[in-house]
Amino acid sequence: MARSTLTKKPKPFLTWSLGPVLAVDCQTPVLKPTQETPSKPLKLSKRSNNHKTSISTAKKGLLSPSHKMHKLNLEVSPHRAVSAVRLMRIEFGGAFADLLNEKGKGSGDNEMGYVERTLGFRTRDLDDRDLRLVTDIVGGTIRWRRYLDHLIGSLCHDECMFRSMEPLLLQILRIGFYEIVKLNMPPYAVVDENVKLAKVALRPGAGNVVNGILRKLVLVKENNSLPLPKLEGDSRAQARALATLYSHPVWMVRRWTKYIGQEEAIQLMMWNNSDPSFSLRANAAKGITRDDLVMRLNSLKVPHEVSLHLDDFVRVKIGLQNVIRAGLLKEGLCSVQDESAGLVVSVVDPQPGEDIIDCCAAPGGKTLYMASRLRGKGKVHAIDINKGRLRILKETAKLQKVDGVVDTIHADLRTFAENSPTKSGKVLLDAPCSGLGVLSKRADLRWNRRLEDMEQLKNLQDELLDAASTFVSSGGVLIYSTCSIDPEENEDRVEAFLVRHPEFRIDPVNRYVPSDFVTKQGFYFSDPVKHSIDGAFAARLVRAL
Numbered sequence: 158m159a160r161s162t163l164t165k166k167p168k169p170f171l172t173w174s175l176g177p178v179l180a181v182d183c184q185t186p187v188l189k190p191t192q193e194t195p196s197k198p199l200k201l202s203k204r205s206n207n208h209k210t211s212i213s214t215a216k217k218g219l220l221s222p223s224h225k226m227h228k229l230n231l232e233v234s235p236h237r238a239v240s241a242v243r244l245m246r247i248e249f250g251g252a253f254a255d256l257l258n259e260k261g262k263g264s265g266d267n268e269m270g271y272v273e274r275t276l277g278f279r280t281r282d283l284d285d286r287d288l289r290l291v292t293d294i295v296g297g298t299i300r301w302r303r304y305l306d307h308l309i310g311s312l313c314h315d316e317c318m319f320r321s322m323e324p325l326l327l328q329i330l331r332i333g334f335y336e337i338v339k340l341n342m343p344p345y346a347v348v349d350e351n352v353k354l355a356k357v358a359l360r361p362g363a364g365n366v367v368n369g370i371l372r373k374l375v376l377v378k379e380n381n382s383l384p385l386p387k388l389e390g391d392s393r394a395q396a397r398a399l400a401t402l403y404s405h406p407v408w409m410v411r412r413w414t415k416y417i418g419q420e421e422a423i424q425l426m427m428w429n430n431s432d433p434s435f436s437l438r439a440n441a442a443k444g445i446t447r448d449d450l451v452m453r454l455n456s457l458k459v460p461h462e463v464s465l466h467l468d469d470f471v472r473v474k475i476g477l478q479n480v481i482r483a484g485l486l487k488e489g490l491c492s493v494q495d496e497s498a499g500l501v502v503s504v505v506d507p508q509p510g511e512d513i514i515d516c517c518a519a520p521g522g523k524t525l526y527m528a529s530r531l532r533g534k535g536k537v538h539a540i541d542i543n544k545g546r547l548r549i550l551k552e553t554a555k556l557q558k559v560d561g562v563v564d565t566i567h568a569d570l571r572t573f574a575e576n577s578p579t580k581s582g583k584v585l586l587d588a589p590c591s592g593l594g595v596l597s598k599r600a601d602l603r604w605n606r607r608l609e610d611m612e613q614l615k616n617l618q619d620e621l622l623d624a625a626s627t628f629v630s631s632g633g634v635l636i637y638s639t640c641s642i643d644p645e646e647n648e649d650r651v652e653a654f655l656v657r658h659p660e661f662r663i664d665p666v667n668r669y670v671p672s673d674f675v676t677k678q679g680f681y682f683s684d685p686v687k688h689s690i691d692g693a694f695a696a697r698l699v700r701a702l
């Protein structure tokens with residue numbers, strides 16, 4: 158990855174879990190209905206908890222659904238209560254950190270429902286400002302978790318106190334630390350508010366703990382003596398220090414240091430820790446041009462810039478919430494799609510009349526963009542193993558008026574390839590991958606990925622490449638893509654494939670994407686730091702005649 162100056166990204170307009178209508182990008186979390194059902198209990202298995210905590214209260218609510226709690230607490234700041242509960246649900250309940258919701262305002266009601274069931278009280282309703290604060294606090298607290306925990310651990314009486322801290326208390330402390338250290342908010346207001354939350358949500362003693370530790374933090378911050386590790390010692394020690402300072406898993410730091418060097422690894426981590434930005438794709442299949450979309454954004458007073466690389470794309474700086482409220486996504490007039498994914502479609506270069514096999518298609522970001530570029534002529538055959546995600550793809554295709562050129566096949570690509578004589582001149586394999594290129598958008602992903610996953614993913618990628626290649630007709634092209642920046646999932650997979658399949662050769666992507674995105678080997682690569690979009694990779698592999 159090339160070195161470049163980091164551009165300061167604008168504040169995110171929203172990050173609420175994407176519903177089907179919005180779920181269009183390859184690393185976009187797609188929520189199954191059950192994941193957001195209010196009845197899902199929190200599983201607080203990681204830390205033992207003998208105190209009065211959320212789980213007991215949550216259970217009370219769950220065991221007697223008819224029992225309505227109306228305890229209204231006007232003291233506690235609503236966005237902090239919601240953030241704390243949201244953080245618990247992300248860490249223990251499998252919820253996603255990226256919280257986009259096409260319902261806009263309705264999302265506040267959902268979140269308050271969780272607060273009521275978990276903490277046993279409601280606060281006043283959330284307004285737009287509260288929702289933005291929840292987005293900032295939840296995203297930031299998750300990104301900076303390792304860094305914040307290091308500080309909290311260092312300022313606790315002893316290691317044991319930190320290790321055995323009850324989960325909700327820890328979330329409240331993380332919020333307070335994040336607000337003071339990273340958001341530079343007025344410290345004493347932050348202390349007061351978080352103490353109040355701990356007292357009401359837990360018990361008075363918990364408020365005292367929050368008070369003591371946050372006050373210590375205020376002091377050390379004022380004295381410029383935050384207890385942070387120094388970048389010194391051997392490579393392992395340095396990786397551990399960097400992992401804390403930039404809040405990433407140690408294995409990622411070691412891997413990036415190995416591949417791109419320490420300085421670039423730091424820049425990448427800084428990018429991953431910055432607020433994500435989003436792009437919108439105008440949906441040509443609905444007769445919407447980019448100019449139309451720009452006019453709509455102007456009338457909604459949403460600041461934006463047209464993409465330098467893709468004719469249908471607009472970068473939105475702030476105010477995506479307004480786009481959602483205005484119904485542009487629900488009506489299928491545009492979709493949220495990163496330019497890095499759009500450029501993969503440029504590498505595929507769909508032409509009207511073509512039959513394209515999309516091997517790992519759901520939730521359909523690339524399928525739908527390819528379909529719109531067919532201009533009503535041809536077909537995209539969308540295969541995926543995940544029925545739920547495929548259903549979302551189908552619904553979105555209808556909404557975006559490309560269902561006439563999309564058909565869906567629910568199958569494991571590997572068995573489907575063994576039993577199907579299907580051939581095509583164009584096959585896309587957008588493989589399951591680590592998602593290491595999209596860590597700025599997926600705040601929690603870095604904590605969910607393990608080094609062991611990489612080996613499993615590489616094996617799966619090889620198997621899927623072999624399967625996808627069986628569909629490619631003589632002279633046809635197989636496009637292999639990921640949203641990873643890891644060479645072992647990208648270049649190395651292509652290299653290994655070419656050894657197994659000497660009948661394929663690399664077709665350089667120069668004709669399809671701007672030269673800035675073309676690697677020496679002729680692959681497409683978007684570098685988050687250099688290009689200010691998500692990281693992605695694609696290779697064109699042509700089968701001999």
Ligand SMILES: C[S@@+](CC[C@H](N)C(=O)[O-])C[C@H]1O[C@@H](n2cnc3c(N)ncnc32)[C@H](O)[C@@H]1O
Nearest residue numbers: 183517518519520521522523542543569570587
């Ligand atoms: C990176 S995502 C694809 C994203 C999609 N191309 C897009 O742009 O929205 C990878 C997909 O591969 C699917 N998948 C994983 N293993 C598979 C298999 N053995 N056969 C078919 N699909 C598989 C997953 O269900 C997932 O939807």
